[in-house]
Each structure stands twice: as C-alpha cells, then as structure tokens.
Amino acid sequence: MAVHTGIGFTLLGGGIVGLAWNAAEPESREAPAWLALVAAVAVATVTLCMWYALSSGNAPGLAPRVPGVAPESTLPNVTLATGLLTAILLGWSVREGQVSRRRARWLEVTNRALNEEIQTRTRMEPAIQQLAAIVESTDDAILTTTLDGRIMTWNPGAERLYGYTRAEAVGKHVSMLHGRQHNDAELFRKIVKGERISRLETENLTKDMRRIEVSLTVSPILDQSGRIVSASTIAHDITDRKLLDRMKDDFVGTVSHELRTPLTAIKGFIELVADGEAGPVTDTQREFLQIAARNSDKLGVLINDLIDMNLIESNRLEVRLVPLDLAAVLADVASTFRVMAQSKGLALRQNIAPLPQVLGDSARLIQVFSNLVSNAIKYTPNGEVGIHAAATDAGVEVTVQDTGIGLSREEHAQLFTRFFRGRSSVVIEAGGTGLGLVIAKAIVGRHEGKIDVESRPGEGSRFRVTLPAWVAAAAGPDGSRPD
C-alpha cells in the first residue's frame, strides 16, 4: 500500500513540474528562474513522502530496529538517497540549461551590436577622416581639455598660434595660455553646466610670452549617454583685426579732428563776412556766401555721420539715458525745420498728444527726428510733412509722415543699409550720404525702441519710431542705465 502511495506522489510531483513547465512562456522555451527550484522541491517532496510511506509501512510489528541489521530497512534509505540525488541533479541541470541559454542569447545580442558598430564605423570612417583633416589643416587652434582644464589634444593650428608643440602642451593646464585676462574657473563652470562660450574676445599668451588677441569659442563635448565629459576650444587669432580696428579708430579720430578744424575756420569766416562784420556786403555776395555756408554745413554733417558710423560699427555708440519729455524734443525739432519747410512751400504740421516720459538721450533723439523730418522735407516736392506723437500701451509712438515721392519695394528693403540712396532725380538733387537712417536706427536701438516705415511710390512715406515708456522703478536713481 505504502509503495503505491509513493508512486502516486511521484506522479503528482511529476505533474506539478510538467504544469509549471507548460505555464512558462511557450515561445521562449526558456524555463523561468523559479522552475528549477519548483522541480527540485517537487522531487524532494515526493522522495520524502515515499521514504515516509516505505518506512512507516514496515514499522508496525517490527522489533526495535538495529541500524545496519534489518535488511527490509534498506529500501526506504536507498529510495531517499536516490530521490534526493535526483532532485539535486534535476535542479542543477535545469539551472545549467537556463544559464547556458541566457549566455547564448547575450552572445547573440553582443554580436549583433558589434556588427552594427562596425558597420556604423565603416560608414563614418570617411567623415571622421575628413574632420580630422580639417582639424589638422585649419589655421585656428583647436584643442580639447578635461573639465578641469587639462589639455588632451592639440592641433597644428594651436602649435603655430601658441608656439607649444603637441608634446609640450598635452597634459598641461590651459591657464598657461590665458595670462590673467579671464577667469578659467568661471569658464569651466559654465561648460560643466552645458553652456557654450561663443567668441569671447580675450588676450592669450604664447610660449615666448607674446600677447596675442584671440576670439575663443569653448563648447562642452558629450559622450553617447549625453554626459559632459570634456571641452573643446577653438581659438581664432584676431590680433591683426584688432590692430586694424584700432588704426581705423585712430584714423577716423584724427581725420575728424583735422577736418573739423579747417571747417570751423571756413564756416566762421564765411559767417563773419556774410554778417557784414568785416565790412558792407552786396546782396549777390551775401547770396553766394550763403551757398558756401550751406555746403560747409553739409560737410560738417558728413563728418559727424562718418564718426557716428564708426562708433556704431565698433559698438561704441554711447547714449546717456535720462527721463525726458519727448514732446519738448519734437517741438524743438519742428521749430528748427519750420523755415526749411516754408522755403519749399510745404506745410509742417504737428500733432503731439501729452506723452509719458521716456528714457532717452535728448541730443541723440533730436538727431533721429531731425533726420526723419529733414528727409521728409527733402523728398517731398509739394504737400505737407506731419509730426505726430501719441502714447501707446508700451510707450510712445512718433510718426513722421509726408506726401512725397515715396519708396519702391526695392528701396524699402535697403533703406536701413549704409550708403543706400534712392535713384530718383529728387533724391540725387537733394544730396546726402545714405548714413542718416542707419544711424537713426542704431540710436533708436540703443533706446530699446524700434523704427519702421510704410511707403509706396508716389504716395509718400510714413516713418514710425516707438520708444518704451520710462518706468521709474526699473531705472537707476538718475534714470541712467549702465552701458
């Protein structure tokens, strides 16, 4: 009876293992991790049950057993040993099977990845070679550094610019190039944060302690997972450009002084004679002297425009912003140009509403509106010129409107580019440098305002300048803004 019970349990155990096996995903054919354990436990349980059944079946009616003596007591023990051994072997083999299958799969995946990488590399090889050739041949210094500034790579451009060979530079700290002009720690802090430093113009030191001026672009280098691992630096030598800039500035400064002094004498002596301070003048003489005076004024404007243009190009146009009443500025401009308008038979209308204060440089704003109004008068053969100003949500809007020759689409597009002048006979006759509007735009820009134009040929033009209102809390105590 006990033997039958044992066999029954064995079948039951086998059934459990079989069910568990089937429950595992059929496609993967890979036993789940717990299967080995279940199988082993099942076999072990069956064995223990059989052993119990066998030994209890023999027990009743038997004299107390003497170990190793009773022959009928060996069967349960053999069964137990065999069963446990089977359980261990079964567990171990299932586990081994799993491990080897997993390994095979891992190998397969790795192999596929390797193949893909080889293919990618093969595809990228020409591109990499090209990039390497560019890095090797450029005149710019290109170097990579660790995130704390140690030099890792150093191209021939860097050898030429700084004088250190690759062997000398690699492993050193970049501070050897920087002198004390900028803060390395600050720069690398930005890089670590993922920021890029673009065209930082600074001074560097060469191996022979020469100071050179460079434009630096420093960018973070990321690894495949997107982590910032190092920094690349491109240094462009701008020593010559800086020298040229300085020479140009000096030249413009000298020329403007050298032109202004004789012009002062010309203007002044013409004035003295024309005003009759040096003796009586005939009407014809006065008329001729006035022509000479007007032309010397034009020369004066040209010189000022050239100086302003130089300031704008070198980003040194200064504005001194103070809270001011734009209505007063506009009234001033209107009164200056009233005579000029009248002499051409044009009406000069002004419609200036009460305006909020704006932050502005009055001399510069007078320059802007004088330019717009004088252009309007110059390019309007008949009709009128209007100056309108009104408060808007954001600040102040000033329009200078005329009934003049207007602008073609082509002229419109180029209006704010330097030296641009219209081609009509009116424009040519009126004269001008083609700098006024460029300067006006730059000045308005320094006031954080905008200038635009609406115009059609023959229908006049409408220039609109918008300036932000002054909000007292946003400005410094004197309303000035740091430059």
Next chain:
Amino acid sequence: MAKILVAEDEKQIADMIAFKLTNSGHQVIRAQDGEQAMKLARSDSPDLIMLDAMMPGLGGFEVLRRLKADATLRSVPVIMVTAKGHERDVLSGLRGGAVDYVVKPFSLKELAARVELALGKEQPPTTP
C-alpha cells in the same frame, strides 16, 4: 565789456573768435597753449576763459582741472571748445566745472550767444 581769455593753438581759429568777440565789444587776450593760458589767467584776471580741448603740451581739460583747483581762479567761468563731439569729452568738460562747451565746427553767432550767457550766468558750485 568783458575781458576774455581765448586759449587756442590754431591761429586762424583764434583770429576768428577774437574778431567776433572784439566786434561784440569785448577785450580778447590770447594764449597759444595750456601753460600760457594758466599764466595769463593768473596775471590778467579775465572774466571768462575759452579753452580748446586739444592743445599741445597742457591740454584744455588739464588746464580746466588746474583752474578749478586754484582758489582764486575757480570762480572764472570756462567754456570748452572741442573738435570731438564725443559724449565722454563733453561730459568730462562739464563735470570738470566748465559752464558750457561748443563743438567744432561751431557757428560764431552761437559761440557769441554762449559767451554772453556764461558772462551773465552765476557760477554753479563746482566739485574739484
């Protein structure tokens, strides 16, 4: 009639200014450089000084600084004459204690008007 010291190294410009101011009824004394301007300011006690910013040797701004540092000359109004319209020059002139400035090329009528204004004007407190 006022006594006006004109410090200007360009002879023709100085001639021109002197002519205009004399015609306007003033007495003009002339200096060709900064040192001479300092000397004449002390010896001739002018009522107004016109200083060219760019003079050889002692420049106009330096003369201005010395005038304003001198207890007896501090109260004499100074008009700066400059060939640079730069904001910075103008401001350093005004901060240095000049009452006014003119930028070359200037109109003589305007210059004469500014002279009259400066002669009539009370001296603003100066910060040396």
